[in-house]
Amino acid sequence: MRILLVKLSSLGDVVHTLPVVQDILAALPDAQIDWVVEPSFAPVLSLCPGVNRVVACDLRRWRKAPVSSTTRRAWRVFKAQLRLTAYDAVIDLQGLTKSALVAWLARLAPGGKRYALANQTDGSGYEAPTRWVADVAIPMVPHIDAVQRARCLAAQALGYRLASLPDYGLKMPLRQQIRALDAIENTANDSPSTDIPAPIPANSVAFVHGTSRADKAWLLAHWVALGQRLNAAGYSVVLAHGNAQELATSQAIASALNAASLTHRLPCPAALVLPTLPLDALAQVLGACTGVIGVDSGVSHLAVALDLPHVQIYNFDTAWRTGPSGARQVSVFAQPAPGVQVVWQAWLGCMSAAEAGR
Numbered sequence: 001m002r003i004l005l006v007k008l009s010s011l012g013d014v015v016h017t018l019p020v021v022q023d024i025l026a027a028l029p030d031a032q033i034d035w036v037v038e039p040s041f042a043p044v045l046s047l048c049p050g051v052n053r054v055v056a057c058d059l060r061r062w063r064k065a066p067v068s069s070t071t072r073r074a075w076r077v078f079k080a081q082l083r084l085t086a087y088d089a090v091i092d093l094q095g096l097t098k099s100a101l102v103a104w105l106a107r108l109a110p111g112g113k114r115y116a117l118a119n120q121t122d123g124s125g126y127e128a129p130t131r132w133v134a135d136v137a138i139p140m141v142p143h144i145d146a147v148q149r150a151r152c153l154a155a156q157a158l159g160y161r162l163a164s165l166p167d168y169g170l171k172m173p174l175r176q177q178i179r180a181l182d183a184i185e186n187t188a189n190d191s192p193s194t195d196i197p198a199p200i201p202a203n204s205v206a207f208v209h210g211t212s213r214a215d216k217a218w219l220l221a222h223w224v225a226l227g228q229r230l231n232a233a234g235y236s237v238v239l240a241h242g243n244a245q246e247l248a249t250s251q252a253i254a255s256a257l258n259a260a261s262l263t264h265r266l267p268c269p270a271a272l273v274l275p276t277l278p279l280d281a282l283a284q285v286l287g288a289c290t291g292v293i294g295v296d297s298g299v300s301h302l303a304v305a306l307d308l309p310h311v312q313i314y315n316f317d318t319a320w321r322t323g324p325s326g327a328r329q330v331s332v333f334a335q336p337a338p339g340v341q342v343v344w345q346a347w348l349g350c351m352s353a354a355e356a357g358r
Contacts, residue, residue, distance in 0.1 A: 001028055002085055002109065003158070007056055007093040008103050010212070011279070011298025011353040012322065013307050014041045017093050017165035020154045021050045026167075027160030034085060036102050043280035044302070046168045055081050059098050083107045091157050092130050093118040093150050100129040115157035121149055123321045146322050148173055168305035171282070188317045194259075200288050205230050205347075206238040206252065208294025208303070210246035214297050216322075218313050218337060220249065224256045225340045226293065227271060230347075232259055237271040238289055240282060240299060247273070291346060291354070296322060304329050309350040327353035 004023060007017045014037060024031050031051045035045055039056040046054070057078055062071045082102070086109035092099045095117045102143050103114050118137035120126030121144050131137045138156045140149060149164050155162050209223055226262055227237045237257060239250035254271035261270030274285060283302060291309030294300035296318070303310045304324045313331040323331030332338045332346045 001089070002087045003034070004031045004087045004090045004103075004106050005033060005093055006099045006106075007035065007037060008059065008090065008099055008102070009038045009041060009094075011041055011044070012296075012301040013094070013146070014044055015168070015298060015301040016322070017150045018044075018048055018168045018170070018305055019147060020091075020093065022160065022167040022169045023049055023052045023151055023154060023160070026163065027155075028158065032085075033158060034087075036082065036106075041279065043278045044283070046280055047283055050169060053085075057082075057102060061140075070308060079105060086110075086112065088112045092134065092156055093153060095120070095124070095126045095130045097127045098128045100127070100133040101191050103130075104133045115153070117153060123318060124149070134282070139143075141346060145320065168307075170305050170307075189294045200238065200285065201236040202271075202288070202290070203234060204236045204238045204289045205288055206240060206289045206292045206294075206299055206303070208240055208299045209249055209253070209290060209292070210240070210242050210296040210299070211295045216315060218295055218315075220252060222340050223249075223253050223335070224345075225344060227253060227257045228260060229340075229344055231257060231270045235290065236269055238285065239273045240285070241274070242276065242299075247276075250274075251260065291347070291350060293343065309347075309354045310344055311346045311350060313343060319342075328357065 005020060009012055021033055024033060033050055034053040034055060035051050036055045036057050037045060037059060039058050041260055042054050042056055047053045058074065062075060065071050082105055086107045088109050090103050090106045092103040106111060113135040114133060115136050115138060116130040116134035117126065118139040121140050121141050121325065138153055139226050139313060140152060151162055158348055209218060211217055230237055239254055240295040241247040241250045250273045254273050258269060278323065283306065286303055286308060287306055290301065292303035293311045295302065295313045300312050310324060310329040312331045312333055315325060315335060315337045317333055319331035319333050325331060330346050330350060334342065
């Protein structure tokens with residue numbers, strides 16, 4: 001059976017959809033699964049076993065210059081790639097006009113059908129064209145978390161029963177200590193490699209402070225205070241970033257922690273700033289860390305998919321829909337923002353649960 005999944009963006013949404021691949025393969029082991037996604041998120045799919053072919057759809061860039069010769073040429077290439085295969089099932093897991101357009105352009109095999117959501121669910125975007133394009137529109141209970149929504153839609157479309165827990169499929173040996181200069185330096189776009197020791201310390205905690213929305217951010221002073229507690233407990237802090245503003249924040253946190261680290265006498269740097277990395281390389285770095293602490297962002301959700309001990313920080317009561325809930329991976333919510341002590345206690349709880357599970 002040939003199946004096309006349509007989930008274009010964003011990073012967190014793509015990560016939340018990964019368990020659909022393993023669900024399908026558990027029920028239909030011979031299924032061939034292709035996926036349409038924006039190119040910046042394609043490296044995540046390269047980490048997911050079971051994805052046969054990734055079709056890159058750069059709608060965000062194309063919309064900036066829709067009539068340019070470059071866009072027209074790229075659009076023709078995309079459509080040709082999309083229509084190489086005739087699909088028995090095309091599943092629009094996004095529920096937006098852009099995903100409906102992709103589903104409509106995809107080629108169906110004889111008897112093939114397009115599936116999509118019949119309704120909006122709480123806290124999620126939804127646009128009517130997704131229902132108009134679908135041969136089968138599947139109703140969904142309004143109050144459902146992001147991971148389960150995707151899993152339920154695919155299960156109902158293809159007629160199988162779900163296992164109780166999601167499997168993200170990211171089971172490659174990522175948690176080994178990696179040589180940073182070998183695995184990272186070659187893919188760096190900025191930030192001097194001299195900030196990166198080789199290897200990355202095994203006893204490290206990654207901070208994910210960057211987010212697409214300023215109102216989801218945590219105070220710089222909180223990150224520094226939390227980092228100092230981790231340093232005092234013997235951890236190094238690894239700082240990721242995706243743009244110039246996030247790089248400046250990473251450097252500010254690292255500067256404060258390294259300046260204060262002389263009193264802790266750590267055997268390795270108190271904090272190190274990573275270069276800009278593609279998502280597959282960043283996943284390797286996260287996998288080499290003891291755990292991750294981050295705000296509500298796509299990279300934090302990637303930490304959940306990697307099954308790392310993780311604390312996810314929420315300034316809004318939306319953790320029920322997108323955040324982790326468990327012993328090793330927890331969400332912390334407070335307004336205007338959780339305090340350092342609350343996050344620290346949550347981290348200690350995650351580590352206790354991780355130790356107990358070994």
